[in-house]
Amino acid sequence: MVESMSLVKVGSLSQLPADSVTEVTLGNDTYALCNVGGRVTAIGGTCLHRGGPLGQGALHGNNVVCPWHAWEWDCQTGANDFDPSQKVPTFTVQVDGDDILLEVPERA
Numbered sequence: 001m002v003e004s005m006s007l008v009k010v011g012s013l014s015q016l017p018a019d020s021v022t023e024v025t026l027g028n029d030t031y032a033l034c035n036v037g038g039r040v041t042a043i044g045g046t047c048l049h050r051g052g053p054l055g056q057g058a059l060h061g062n063n064v065v066c067p068w069h070a071w072e073w074d075c076q077t078g079a080n081d082f083d084p085s086q087k088v089p090t091f092t093v094q095v096d097g098d099d100i101l102l103e104v105p106e107r108a
């Protein structure tokens with residue numbers, strides 16, 4: 001089955017300066033929105049360790065650092081820095097002017 005996707009505005013570039021991360025919530029889902037040197041990406045917002053809120057973490061190079069126990073997740077690939085076989089999901093982001101748009105499955 002092919003899920004249809006929709007683009008949802010989740011923020012403004014002016015609110016997400018380079019080398020920062022923020023949390024976005026859509027329905028029951030949370031995402032960590034990263035800006036690494038001007039490149040905006042999104043990964044799942046829930047840490048695979050104990051469920052920490054990645055969007056409330058900090059950036060360390062290309063990685064988001066979980067605020068709970070400092071596990072690190074790559075903003076582009078979602079991979080854990082210590083064990084790359086563990087990955088949080090990644091999501092497509094488009095930037096349109098100042099709008100940050102996240103591609104998410106269509107909601108009923």
Ligand code: FES
Nearest residue numbers: 047050052066069
């Ligand atoms: S919950 Fe993220 S490092 Fe423990």
